């Protein structure tokens with residue numbers, strides 16, 4: 245495909261979806277376009293361009309659905325970004341609940357919800373905060389451009405990888421195991437609905453102006469240029485109730501004009517709030533940091549584009565640095581690029597065969613690709629190298645349970661429980677995001693009780 249034609253595709257994609265194709269992603273886009281042309285029987289890509297540009301034909305609309313699935317990155321998981329989840333659980337949602345004691349209605353939008361994990365996470369937080377929700381009308385709406393992602397969100401069945409940020413007691417409370425994975429329980433599902441929709445098309449929104457209490461739009465603006473961000477921001481502002489909140493991915497609105505939204509800074513995240521007419525100010529720039537600090541912060545904030553660019557920059561200056569390689573492997577894994585994540589993890593092991601975090605990541609990736617035998621081998625290797633790694637025993641127990649292999653469980657359980665003895669309940673378990681010793685003790689006790697039955 246020649247450069248001129250490619251630029252025409254890129255412009256059309258930007259106009260239609262807001263998504264800016266980065267220079268480094270152009271070769272992937274070309275491959276996707278060519279394979280789509282082949283599937284449609286077009287010899288010449290300009291025929292495909294003509295189909296996409298003819299907005300009056302119904303084929304054109306259908307084709308955009310296909311293309312959207314190809315060009316969007318829908319990686320997501322439950323309770324993504326523990327810091328922001330804390331702000332939601334401890335500040336924003338309690339404030340909204342307190343303000344709505346009279347009308348008992350709450351409406352929340354997960355914009356760019358991908359496969360639904362974010363919307364269900366918000367519903368879980370609300371269920372936990374409102375154990376008796378009698379008389380409340382709660383609605384969490386998920387919008388996404390990708391038809392495939394919305395179909396998966398509606399199905400509400402998830403594999404273990406989606407639960408990497410959720411503690412197992414919440415997983416058990418709000419999901420039930422099925423042959424295909426873990427399915428959202430009906431009481432949670434009834435609060436959530438999904439719709440395939442382009443955030444850039446305000447007329448498609450089926451929410452009333454000034455009717456939304458909280459909009460969560462994370463890891464979406466990173467793909468957009470400034471013009472598209474401003475356009476969507478105006479729509480969000482019109483949807484928010486007075487004093488309603490907007491939560492985006494960290495730094496996604498840095499340097500943008502956000503007025504009339506006001507900026508509230510929590511230690512874990514910036515939040516935007518619609519005031520009562522007073523004007524806000526552009527988000528202030530952050531002070532300069534070292535490359536290493538910037539990379540770590542961008543990663544903890546899940547700003548993947550930045551992290552990857554920074555980590556690659558750091559890797560060029562320190563080519564043998566395991567930390568950078570690990571960071572890049574984790575980002576690729578989080579974005580669903582498993583081949584790259586595996587290659588980088590293997591590269592780490594060639595530098596240091598005892599890197600436990602890389603082995604743990606490889607175990608997850610193997611499991612995600614349904615290779616449970618390899619996953620178990622990685623976990624056993626971790627136990628061999630570092631016999632106190634309780635997370636490896638727990639993962640192994642879960643894997644054996646999922647395969648209905650009950651024989652090895654009692655001894656793995658006994659060791660895991662022994663490793664938790666004499667530890668403070670608040671201590672966070674390494675390699676198990678946010679899970680504390682107390683949570684894990686409770687979880688293992690439940691498994692033990694079942695194993696005895």
Ligand SMILES: C[S@@+](CC[C@H](N)C(=O)[O-])C[C@H]1O[C@@H](n2cnc3c(N)ncnc32)[C@H](O)[C@@H]1O
Nearest residue numbers: 261316318320356358388389390442443462463
């Ligand atoms: C990386 S996912 C983020 C998922 C979730 N918000 C999270 O943080 O885990 C980005 C999502 O934005 C969606 N998206 C991109 N452009 C969009 C648009 N114009 N309208 C609606 N959704 C869009 C993609 O389909 C993708 O599912």
